[in-house]
Amino acid sequence: MARTVAPAYDPQLIEPKWRSAWKQAGLFSASDSRDKPKFYNLVMFPYPSGPLHMGHFRNYVIGDAFARYKVMRGFNVLNPFGWDAFGLPAENAAIKSGIPPRVSIERNIAISKHQLDIMGVLYAWDRELATCNDDYYRWTQWLFLKLYDLGIAYKRRAAVNWCPKDNTVLANEQIVNGVCWRCGTKPTKKELDQWFFKITAYAQRLLDDLSKLDRWPERVKVMQANWIGRSEGAELEFAVEGQERLRVFTTRPDTVYGVTFMVIAPEHPLAARIVTPDRRQEVDDYLEKTRSETEIERLSTEHEKTGVFSGAYAINPFNQERVPIWVADYVLATYGTGAIMGVPGNDSRDFEFAKKFDIPIREVVSPTPEPQGDPTSPMELGLAEGFMVASGRYTGRPSREAMPEIIAEAERRGVGQKTVTFRLRDWLISRQRYWGVPIPIVYCPDEGIVPVPREQLPVVLPPNVEFRSDGQNPLEHAEAFVKTSCPRCGKPARRETDTMDTFVDSSWYFLRYTSPNQLTEPFDKAKADFWMPVDQYIGGIEHAILHLLYSRFFMKVLFDAGMVSVDEPFNALFSQGMIQRNGAVMAKSKGNGVAPDDMVRTYGADTARVYELFIGPPELDAEWNDRGVDGVARFLNRLWRLVVGEEDDRPGAAATGNSVAGEALLRKLHETIDKVSRDLDGFRFNTAVASLMEMTNLMQDYIQGGGERNHDWDSACREMTRLLAPFAPHLAEELWHRLGGETLCAFSTWPEPDPKRLQRRTVTVVVQVDGRLRDRIELPAGAGEEEAKQSALKSANVSRALEGRSPRRIVYVPDRLLNLVSR
């Protein structure tokens, strides 16, 4: 057991008392009334995976402190909480242990709720939701049907990423570093009929509107922009000998004269059609090989180019040259047109390919108007712009100028046009798993795909299913669930057994909080209009793409459908860093977690909270230091003793000559009010705590210097208590009460700094000679340059540094600095 700082006050005694007081008084029970400005404060809801540790709590403490601050600032604060309760871990646990997901989830929720409670983290619990409850997921189904009606939800056969361990498909966003984001297994390819959301239809808006999000972290916006991956270029059409045509996408139409070969992806439909008989066997072998080797080979970092000649040729529409068409897996079927023009003279991948297969390499862009010469070892691959080489009538022109002309020529001649391509793919939402929202679709032998009528929602997830060790979806074997009748014709039909990706659940939960008991629709539009957008969203960086992109997409769809009045869900976003301990991110699996329960027992909730906020800049990762907690405990104890008045009779507390006047005390108080307010507005909790510590230290100097517990002192104590309230709310409440506060401190008004108190009569001005610090002088505030100069010249240090020279120039920053320039 680490040695700890014994409390001077007893958190165990005071903390529970104030927690019930807040609940009774309805702190954070948001009303929909408009008498105060609204503030929607939201922390990302968690997956209830078991006991929380202090790493998780950074998010909740930040959110709680900020919400409390906003209440004191006079806002009508909505600060709700819920549970992202569907998902694989609970189902996998069920397969192992036999405990049904709903049971383990409910147990975990109860544990987490208790932990939040003892940490003094409070929410609008009357708005609590869990995505696995049918009064929530029926509306997720309702929204699916809405998207189906809008043509945004659709089903198609597609080669999808399949995780063989989790036995389900994955969205592109869920392949992280080439492996399944959950279990780390390398996915394989599978052809399946799957449900998608047409997020690509929103690609441009999702990209454009990032510029509206000026209170989002830059890195999150950059990650989203990269993920959306907009590329401007052109599609060019090459005639293939015979009847076929081959369309390629290129961002560099200006390099079209450098084409010496074409490549199509193995999955490209032309691959089957254009191959000449003599090449058939070799091409089929290659297609077979790329299919079986799947992503594993393709994703290896130093993947050597492979490919096979199809036997067919294409005609370059610009120079009429005949170029061979190859099949190679370095071209992706899912991007652009699934085919490229090979320009080895300017593209490093094409260069590599051409080298390997002895395809001619031709210089096409040169950094100078003259050709560089030896094109077999071009040093300037990937040249963004330059001068065109061997490019017909464009030769010698700057490529940047020629590019639009080439596109225009292609359009005129009907062999291509300007296009924009995105990396973003449609969102695959089908999951072949049990513990999720059933997709409300019925398959009828006659009618085909039939949506479940809205009045029949929810399609209830059957509670009693058999969890199979072969990993198959239990729903497929739940006869009572699968067998149904067609809603249109009444004939026997089968239900869809896929469930939805849990990211669908979390794409709209922030709307449900605004009217959690709405019985007739997912949310009440008037209430959503009142509360949305979320004013401050707080969560981990791991959701930079997935959740935050999907939620933005949903919001735009609902906006277009007239269901909401704003098209971005989160006005300001804060991504907090992770807490590490012993060199690793705090995690249950690493065994380095610190339990909030232990912290509360040893130090009390307030110390744990303040330490989490003091640990470092909240947006950066921070290392948990067990001893650092003691420092915070000391601070709170000292403040307690000072305010409660136990300081006088302590031994060693004799006057030390550190005399602090009442005026100085009040000036520091108002400086602290000013600083803490600005720090809270800017999410700088660490420096806010530091300035509270500074003020406490000064209060101690005041008392030890014999300062009286007079009116000034009382005022300092009272305002300090209010400043402390968002950080250490229990302690603040107890002090507030002892200072005679009649209502709760949590509801009291945030103090304002008094500008008169911030003024100083005298200021310390730094004196430099030739830019080097030589002395400090005391001057009346607002003193003029001449006065400052005269005063400075009296300084022995200054005259020594001047060595008899007189200043040739004087730089004077009033109340701050005087620089005498003598050289």
Add this chain to the structure above:
RNA sequence: GCGGCUGUGGUGAAAUCGGUAAACACGCCAGGUUCAGGGCCUGGUGAGCGCAAGCUCUUGGAGGUUCAAGUCCUCUCAGCCGCACCA
């Protein structure tokens, strides 16, 4: 490869507008305390030189702009994160 972030004492860090580098805290050292230990209190604590006054150096590195640079500019090194055969 592309994009982003971060480099400041023994440690976590601060410096909000180009104006006192190292606030606050941990740790360490010394002293005090009806001081067992712990706690509490006081003082010290970037490096070097000096008895001292003081001087010099110091924000990953190298240049530059400026009266003045942790902060702005150019180049560069290291670490972390994201994306990655995206045409």
